[in-house]
Every structure is written in structure tokens, then in C-alpha cells.
Amino acid sequence: MNWSEITVHIPFFGESIFLTIDVFIAWILLIVLVIGAIVYAFRKRKFPVIRDYLYTTNHRKVGTLYMIFGFIFFLRAGLDALFIRLQLALPNNNFMDFQLEKYNETFTSHGTMMIFFAAMPMLIGLMNIAVPLQIGAKDLAFPFLNAVSLWLFVAGGVMFGSAYFLNSSPAIGWTGYAPYSTAVYTPGAATNFYVFGVQISGLGTIFAALNMIVTIVRHRAPGMKLIRMPLFPWASLVTSFLIVIAFTVLAIALYLLMFDRLFGTSFFGGEEGDPVYWQHLFWFFGHPEVYVLALPAFGLFSDIISSFSKKPIFGYPAMVISLALIGFLGFMVWAHHMFTVGLGPMVNTFFAVTTMTIAIPTGIKVFNWIFTMHGGSLKTTTPMLFAIGFIPSFVMGGVTGVMLAVSAADFQLHDTHFVVAHFHYVILASTILGIFAGLYYWYPKITGYQLNETLGKWHFWLFLIGYHMTFLPMHLTGMQGLPRRVYTYGSDEGMTALNFTSTIGASLMGVSIVILVWNIWQTNRQGILVGDDPWDGRTLEWSVASPSPEDTFTPMPFIECTDPFWDAKTKGQKLKTAPNPRPAPIDEHTVLPFLMALAVLVIGFGLIYQSYLTAGIGGVAIFALFIIRSFRDEHTSFHKEGARHE
Amino acid sequence: MKKLGIFPLLFLLAGCTNSTVLNPKSTTGKEQAFLIWFGLGIMLFVLVIVFFLLARVVINYREKKNGLEEYRPKFISPKKQRKLELIWTIGPIVLLIILAIPTVSTGLKQSPVAEAESTMDGVHIDVTAKQFEWTFIYETDKEKHNILLLPEGEPIILHLSSMDVIHSFWVPELAGKVDLVPGKPIVYRIENPEIGVYKGKCAEYCGVQHANMTFTVKVVAKEEFEEYIAK
Numbered sequence: 001m002n003w004s005e006i007t008v009h010i011p012f013f014g015e016s017i018f019l020t021i022d023v024f025i026a027w028i029l030l031i032v033l034v035i036g037a038i039v040y041a042f043r044k045r046k047f048p049v050i051r052d053y054l055y056t057t058n059h060r061k062v063g064t065l066y067m068i069f070g071f072i073f074f075l076r077a078g079l080d081a082l083f084i085r086l087q088l089a090l091p092n093n094n095f096m097d098f099q100l101e102k103y104n105e106t107f108t109s110h111g112t113m114m115i116f117f118a119a120m121p122m123l124i125g126l127m128n129i130a131v132p133l134q135i136g137a138k139d140l141a142f143p144f145l146n147a148v149s150l151w152l153f154v155a156g157g158v159m160f161g162s163a164y165f166l167n168s169s170p171a172i173g174w175t176g177y178a179p180y181s182t183a184v185y186t187p188g189a190a191t192n193f194y195v196f197g198v199q200i201s202g203l204g205t206i207f208a209a210l211n212m213i214v215t216i217v218r219h220r221a222p223g224m225k226l227i228r229m230p231l232f233p234w235a236s237l238v239t240s241f242l243i244v245i246a247f248t249v250l251a252i253a254l255y256l257l258m259f260d261r262l263f264g265t266s267f268f269g270g271e272e273g274d275p276v277y278w279q280h281l282f283w284f285f286g287h288p289e290v291y292v293l294a295l296p297a298f299g300l301f302s303d304i305i306s307s308f309s310k311k312p313i314f315g316y317p318a319m320v321i322s323l324a325l326i327g328f329l330g331f332m333v334w335a336h337h338m339f340t341v342g343l344g345p346m347v348n349t350f351f352a353v354t355t356m357t358i359a360i361p362t363g364i365k366v367f368n369w370i371f372t373m374h375g376g377s378l379k380t381t382t383p384m385l386f387a388i389g390f391i392p393s394f395v396m397g398g399v400t401g402v403m404l405a406v407s408a409a410d411f412q413l414h415d416t417h418f419v420v421a422h423f424h425y426v427i428l429a430s431t432i433l434g435i436f437a438g439l440y441y442w443y444p445k446i447t448g449y450q451l452n453e454t455l456g457k458w459h460f461w462l463f464l465i466g467y468h469m470t471f472l473p474m475h476l477t478g479m480q481g482l483p484r485r486v487y488t489y490g491s492d493e494g495m496t497a498l499n500f501t502s503t504i505g506a507s508l509m510g511v512s513i514v515i516l517v518w519n520i521w522q523t524n525r526q527g528i529l530v531g532d533d534p535w536d537g538r539t540l541e542w543s544v545a546s547p548s549p550e551d552t553f554t555p556m557p558f559i560e561c562t563d564p565f566w567d568a569k570t571k572g573q574k575l576k577t578a579p580n581p582r583p584a585p586i587d588e589h590t591v592l593p594f595l596m597a598l599a600v601l602v603i604g605f606g607l608i609y610q611s612y613l614t615a616g617i618g619g620v621a622i623f624a625l626f627i628i629r630s631f632r633d634e635h636t637s638f639h640k641e642g643a644r645h646e
Numbered sequence: 647m648k649k650l651g652i653f654p655l656l657f658l659l660a661g662c663t664n665s666t667v668l669n670p671k672s673t674t675g676k677e678q679a680f681l682i683w684f685g686l687g688i689m690l691f692v693l694v695i696v697f698f699l700l701a702r703v704v705i706n707y708r709e710k711k712n713g714l715e716e717y718r719p720k721f722i723s724p725k726k727q728r729k730l731e732l733i734w735t736i737g738p739i740v741l742l743i744i745l746a747i748p749t750v751s752t753g754l755k756q757s758p759v760a761e762a763e764s765t766m767d768g769v770h771i772d773v774t775a776k777q778f779e780w781t782f783i784y785e786t787d788k789e790k791h792n793i794l795l796l797p798e799g800e801p802i803i804l805h806l807s808s809m810d811v812i813h814s815f816w817v818p819e820l821a822g823k824v825d826l827v828p829g830k831p832i833v834y835r836i837e838n839p840e841i842g843v844y845k846g847k848c849a850e851y852c853g854v855q856h857a858n859m860t861f862t863v864k865v866v867a868k869e870e871f872e873e874y875i876a877k
């Protein structure tokens with residue numbers, strides 16, 4: 001059957017859209033799902049809850065929404081991954097219509113969504129939930145801005161995700177290399193979806209990072225010096241600085257690309273332009289981005305390993321310094337992605353050596369984790385299993401990174417499945433295992449319930465086995481000459497068995513995700529409350545109620561050491577309290593952030609289809625919302641409804 | 647965890663026989679394959695240490711069944727801790743320096759350079775790419791699509807440029823990739839190819855037919871090559 005010939009035809013924004021059959025099926029599934037969700041919410045009377053979350057600026061609720069939307073995009077991008085693997089399962093395969101352009105669209109959506117709309121948001125969600133609780137802040141410094149960040153991310157993600165449903169998925173790879181991404185080679189809406197989807201959610205990410213920095217600098221509990229802060233907030237702080245620097249560069253690159261595409265400039269193409277400039281800008285963002293994904297996971301694993309080993313972290317100062325060093329060095333290595341574009345021998349060698357140096361602080365962290373466990377009493381709960389699984393997996397990704405830093409070796413390995421294996425090893429081990437660990441660990445703080453441990457262990461083992469089965473063989477297919485971003489290979493290339501193994505591994509990971517979803521569903525249905533401190537934790541978040549209330553830390557604790565809660569517990573005391581703490585930020589009930597993001601979404605769609613009238617309407621709407629906002633003052637409403645907060 | 651350790655080795659044994667990259671047919675390719683093996687060797691050493699330590703710690707310090715009453719965390723004395731931290735700071739530095747030496751020397755020699763900076767002796771061939779076709783032009787102005795003939799044993803100087811988007815020239819058996827960037831000709835050198843027929847691929851995503859933008863490379867005896875380009 002020839003799938004691509006079955007099409008449905010719909011007019012949209014003056015263009016007509018052909019829906020191939022898979023898109024048509026996706027539409028039907030989407031409609032069924034949305035109707036199902038509405039009916040469910042109606043039956044269970046969930047509308048007040050939905051309204052509450054739509055209006056919320058509370059850090060835990062915003063964080064939860066980050067997690068939920070991030071997880072939805074994770075499922076979508078995961079489906080893309082399965083389609084990629086099904087197409088690559090056998091040589092000369094024709095899985096549905098996932099060849100040629102469709103394949104290109106699929107890996108582009110997969111990569112872009114995983115990085116920008118799944119991994120980062122879920123990490124930011126965990127930061128939102130845990131950082132204020134760990135440092136003794138009542139909320140983030142700017143609760144309103146926090147909600148704006150969230151909805152901007154959702155707007156960007158929904159916009160990017162809708163491209164598929166309008167049959168105009170971008171097909172430029174997640175790296176969007178010029179000149180292929182300029183209007184000369186990819187005219188029309190598809191590539192615009194990439195430009196504006198990433199731009200809009202990126203703006204939200206920058207706001208979130210600024211918010212996090214101010215929160216951590218300004219709103220720690222009295223006595224909690226920076227050197228008494230747990231490592232997850234530390235990692236969040238360093239990460240936020242990386243975001244502020246890296247994402248502004250990405251924003252600039254995307255604006256320039258927007259000008260090239262919409263307004264006829266030629267920064268990255270044509271006679272005057274230079275496509276290599278795009279690569280510099282992109283990777284000056286792109287490499288630190290890897291650490292934006294990894295550092296929060298490092299912090300989180302540090303806390304988890306320390307908790308479940310019943311020991312303080314080994315070498316705390318070294319852990320902090322190495323976080324900062326990794327962040328700093330992360331900005332000096334971007335051209336290792338460009339060894340083959342002819343920057344010259346000196347440049348290549350310089351970047352090869354700087355890249356290698358990152359292995360040193362990373363190694364320090366690995367050994368410190370191992371020696372945190374040394375001499376402890378390890379409780380292999382699900383979060384701890386993820387942490388133990390993380391260490392060898394991550395190191396395997398790290399060592400291939402060092403191999404890739406060898407510039408002349410990279411000439412061979414660059415842009416092959418070896419690289420695909422390398423970055424999945426690194427990102428899945430740190431970010432994805434980290435997100436899972438954090439989810440199991442802090443689930444009691446989010447909902448009051450604890451996820452089922454048996455199902456959790458099934459999830460862990462299936463995922464870990466599937467992960468190694470998927471990506472280990474890719475090192476070899478890469479060295480057998482399989483470039484990345486190709487939809488087929490020959491049966492004579494001797495890589496059939498390896499590719500087939502990969503595909504089986506990917507489906508194991510798929511099964512493990514189903515188990516996770518089932519676990520969440522069951523846990524919430526049974527609704528067994530587990531109390532404030534189910535893991536016998538060490539840090540402040542375990543001293544407040546579960547789920548964390550909107551008004552935490554009254555009275556405000558006074559901190560005298562690292563792991564203050566543990567210290568108090570072992571001495572059989574209560575946490576000391578501070579006599580007169582600083583006034584805390586105030587959360588608000590407002591729908592303005594949601595509406596602002598909606599207006600930005602309208603602007604985005606207007607620009608994507610170059611309907612400047614639509615964009616203008618969105619612009620007016622956002623201006624109006626700013627005006628409304630400037631007439632309001634959360635302090636007034638706080639004093640009126642004082643009872644809710646006190 | 648320990649079981650995972652043998653996995654890579656098994657796979658490696660299975661994979662190397664088919665590996666094009668690790669069975670190179672030119673001096674350039676051999677130097678690159680050596681670097682891959684060298685890097686892999688050092689890194690396997692690191693892996694073994696980490697896996698061993700981790701496995702030991704996880705096995706030895708699992709929570710004892712008799713519970714927490716007996717538990718006293720064992721701490722390493724500050725002096726020993728400083729020593730340990732020094733070991734895993736200096737150890738990796740030493741390993742990286744060992745790896746950096748061949749990296750720098752081969753990297754300096756092999757890195758592709760901009761057209762203007764090159765003055766090299768050898769057989770010069772212009773390689774031009776466009777969506778989705780390769781064009782090879784020899785010193786005699788002979789022009790051929792998607793088939794590249796090379797003389798055995800000579801230094802080959804490729805002058806690469808693109809007519810549209812970025813592509814990448816890759817013959818896994820002969821040498822690593824070089825990008826073809828529009829408006830920025832690059833020169834890349836392959837030393838000493840051996841006789842044989844090899845598959846070439848485009849390795850930089852360039853559009854719909856990127857996967858099918860392949861070409862064939864035939865390395866032949868010198869006389870045959872001269873005859874070919876004269877025709």
C-alpha cells in the first residue's frame with residue numbers, strides 16, 4: 001500500500017492542507033482523547049481543580065503543570081522515537097510512510113520536542129516544586145512571572161506540536177542548520193513552526209531562570225548560607241546562569257533566522273551571509289544546553305544518594321566547585337560540534353583539548369557519589385535505584401564523549417549513529433533517569449501519596465535494560481558507516497541484527513513508560529496518604545506537610561548546618577525557628593499569565609503563516625493585558641483575603 | 647551492574663569485523679582508527695575502575711536486614727579524603743594528557759583547511775555537491791557524477807565546495823568526513839588509498855533525499871587512473 005497517496009484536503013490560512021492518512025488518524029485520536037478527558041473531568045467534577053490550576057501562581061502547582069505538560073510532550077516525542085526505530089528495524093524497510101520527508105520530519109520533531117518541550121520543562125518543573133521547599137522559601141521570587149514562564153512554554157510546545165496535525169512538520173533537524181533552514185530551501189510554514197515554537201518557549205525558559213536565580217539568592221531561610229544549601233538548589237542556580245547566557249544566544253540566532261526567512265535579510269545564506277555563523281550561534285547555545293539538562297540531574301542525584309545512603313554527601317565543596325567548573329567550561333567547547341567544517345587545525349585542536357578538560361570535574365563528581373555510598377547503609381528504593389543505574393550509564397556516555405573530543409577520530413564518528421548513541425547515553429542517563437528519580441522521590445511532596453515501589457522497580461529495570469539495548473548497538477552501527485538522519489541502510493552492510501536489537505530495546509522502554517503511567521494512575525486512585533517524611537529525608541522539604549501547602553515555613557526555620565532536618569531529627573529536637581523572617585513573595589489567583597501566553601500564541605501563528613493582521617491582533621491583546629496587569633497589585637488582594645494566607 | 651560490564655565487549659567482538667571505520671584502507675583512515683582504538687582503550691580502563699568501585703560499594707553497603715540499630719555511618723578521615731580527592735583529580739588529568747598527545751599531533755596534521763591556506767602536492771580533485779548529486783572534476787577537466795576514481799598510493803587533495811546547502815563527504819574506509827559549505831571551499835587530504843571499491847555517503851543532512859545521496863569510490867592502479875582522466 002502506498003500510504004502517502006491517501007490524503008484529505010482542508011483549507012487553512014489561505015493555504016490548503018493535505019492530510020496524509022497517518023495525520024488523519026492522529027486527528028481522530030486527538031479528538032477522541034480530548035473529548036474523553038472532558039467527559040472524565042465532568043463526571044468526576046474536576047472543573048474546579050482545572051480552574052484552580054489555570055489561575056495558580058503557586059510554585060508547587062506551577063511545577064506540577066510543568067511536569068504534566070512536559071510528560072505529554074515526552075509521550076509524543078517518544079512515539080516519534082518508536083516510529084524512527086520501527087523504520088530502522090530492518091534494511092530497506094518501508095514502515096508505513098516513514099521514509100524520506102516523513103522520516104526527516106519525525107526525527108526533527110523527536111529531537112526538538114525531547115530537548116525543548118519534554119526534558120527541560122520536566123526539570124524546571126522539579127526545580128519549581130523542590131527548590132523553594134529545600135531552601136526554606138515560601139514561593140519563587142516572582143510567582144506571577146513563574147506562571148507566565150509556564151504558559152509560554154506550553155504555548156511554544158502546543159504550537160510546535162500542532163505542526164504535525166497541520167501536516168507542516170519542520171524537517172530541518174533539531175539543529176536547524178542554515179542554509180537549509182532558510183527560505184530558499186525550506187520555504188513555507190513548516191520551518192517557521194520550529195523558529196517560533198522554540199523562540200516562544202525559550203522566552204519562558206529565560207524568565208524561569210531569572211526567577212530561579214533571584215529566588216535562590218534572595219529567599220533562602222535565615223542562616224542558610226549558600227554553602228549550607230543542598231546540591232539540587234546549587235545545581236539549579238548554576239543551571240539558571242547557563243540558561244540566561246545560552247538561551248539569549250539561541251534567541252538571537254532564531255531572530256536572525258526569522259529575519260532571513262520572513263524579511264529577506266541574508267545573515268546565514270546568499271552572497272553576504274555565512275551558514276557557519278548559524279553553527280557558531282547554535283552550538284554556543286547547544287553545548288551549554290547539554291549541561292542545562294545534566295546539572296539539575298547531578299544535583300538531584302546527589303541529594304537522593306545522600307538521603308538513601310544515610311550519609312552527608314562526600315566532599316561537598318568539591319561537588320559545588322565541580323558544578324560551577326562544568327558550567328564554566330561548558331561555554332568553551334562549542335566548536336567540537338564543528339570539527340569538520342574547516343575552521344582549521346589550530347581551532348580544532350584548541351577545542352579538542354578544552355573538551356577533554358570537562359572530563360575532570362565530571363570525574364570528581366562520579367567518584368564523590370560512589371564514596372558517598374561508601375560506608376553508608378544503602379536503601380534501594382526506586383529513586384535510589386535510578387541513582388545507582390545512572391552512574392555506570394552516564395559514565396559510559398561520558399567516555400564516548402572523550403573519544404569524540406579527539407578531533408581526528410571525530411572526523412569518522414561525527415554525524416553517525418555513534419554520536420546518536422553518545423548523546424542519548426548522556427541525556428537519558430542524566431536527565432531522563434534524573435526526572436524519573438525526582439518524580440518518585442518528590443511525589444509525596446506533590447500529591448501526598450507515594451508511588452508504588454514494586455511497579456517502580458519494574459519501571460526501572462525495564463527502562464534500564466531497554467535503554468542499553470537500544471543505544472549500545474548504535475556505537476557499532478555508527479562505526480560500520482551508518483550516518484545519522486538517514487531512513488534506510490542496505491542489507492549488505494551487516495548491521496541488521498544490531499539495528500533490530502535497538503528496536504526491541506526501544507519497545508522495552510515504551511513498555512516501561514506504560515508501567516509508569518499505570519503506577520501514577522493507580523497511586524492517585526488509591527490515594528493513601530504517607531505523611532510528611534516518608535523517606536526519612538535530610539533536607540527542609542521533608543519538614544513541611546505533604547502535599548506542600550501554599551503557606552509553608554510558618555514559623556520560619558533557622559538553619560545552622562547542611563542537612564538541617566536530619567540534624568534536628570537525630571538530636572530529637574525540632575528545627576529552630578527564626579524570630580523575624582523577611583516578608584515572603586505572595587502567590588496570586590490570576591488568569592492573566594495564561595491569557596498572555598495565548599496572545600503570544602496568536603502572534604506566533606500569525607507570523608508562521610505570515611498573516612501580519614493576525615499577529616497584530618495578538619500584539620494588541622498582549623498590550624491590553626499589560627495594561628490590565630498594571631492596574632492590579634497583589635499586595636492589595638493579599639490584605640483583603642488575608643485569611644487565606646495566614 | 648556488573649553484568650552490564652561484559653555487554654560492550656561482546657558487542658565489540660561482534661561489531662568490529664563489519665566495521666568500515668575500524669578496517670581502514672588508507673593511511674589517513676588508519677591514523678583515525680588508531681585514535682579511536684587508543685581513546686577506547688583508555689576509556690575502557692576508566693570504565694572498569696568505575697564499575698568495579700560502584701559494584702563493590704553497592705554490594706558491601708546495602709542496608710543490613712537487622713535494620714538501623716546497628717548502623718553507624720563510616721566516615722573517611724579528612725586526611726584520607728583529601729588524598730582520595732587528589733587521586734581522582736590527578737589521575738584523569740594524566741590519562742587525558744596521554745590521550746591529548748596523539749590528538750594534538752594528528753589533529754593538527756589532518757584537519758581540513760580553508761582553500762586559500764593550502765599549498766599541497768598530490769592529485770588534485772574538485773568535489774562539488776548539490777542536492778542530491780556529487781560532481782568530481784579532475785585536473786584534466788574531466789567531469790563525472792557520483793563515481794570517483796582515485797590512484798592507489800598517492801596523496802589525494804580534495805577541493806570541496808557546495809552549490810546549495812551543506813553536505814558532507816564521507817568514505818568510511820578511506821577517511822573521516824569533511825563538510826562542503828556553500829561559498830567556503832575547503833581542502834582535505836587523504837593519504838595513500840589502497841585498491842578497492844568503497845561506498846561514499848553524504849553525512850550532513852541536506853534534504854529529502856539525503857539518505858540516497860551516495861557515491862562509489864574506486865581506487866585503482868596509477869596507470870589506470872591516468873588513462874581514465876585522460877579520456
Ligand code: HEM
Pocket residue numbers: 078081082084085107108110111112114115119172173174175420424427428431432470483484485486487506509
Ligand atoms: C526514549 C527512547 C528514545 C529513543 C528510542 C530514541 C531514538 C532516537 C534515534 C534512533 C535517533 C536518530 C534518528 C536519526 O538520526 O535518524 C534519535 C535522535 C535524537 N534524539 Fe532520541 N531517542 C529516545 C529518547 C530521546 C530523549 C529522551 C532525548 C532528549 C531529551 C532525545 C533526543 C534526541 C535528539 C536531540 C536527536 C537528534 C535529532 C536530530 O538528528 O535532529 N531522544 N533518537
Ligand SMILES: [Cu+2]
Pocket residue numbers: 286287290333334336337
Ligand atoms: Cu557539545
Ligand SMILES: [Cu+2]
Pocket residue numbers: 813814848849850851852853855856857859
Ligand atoms: Cu546529505
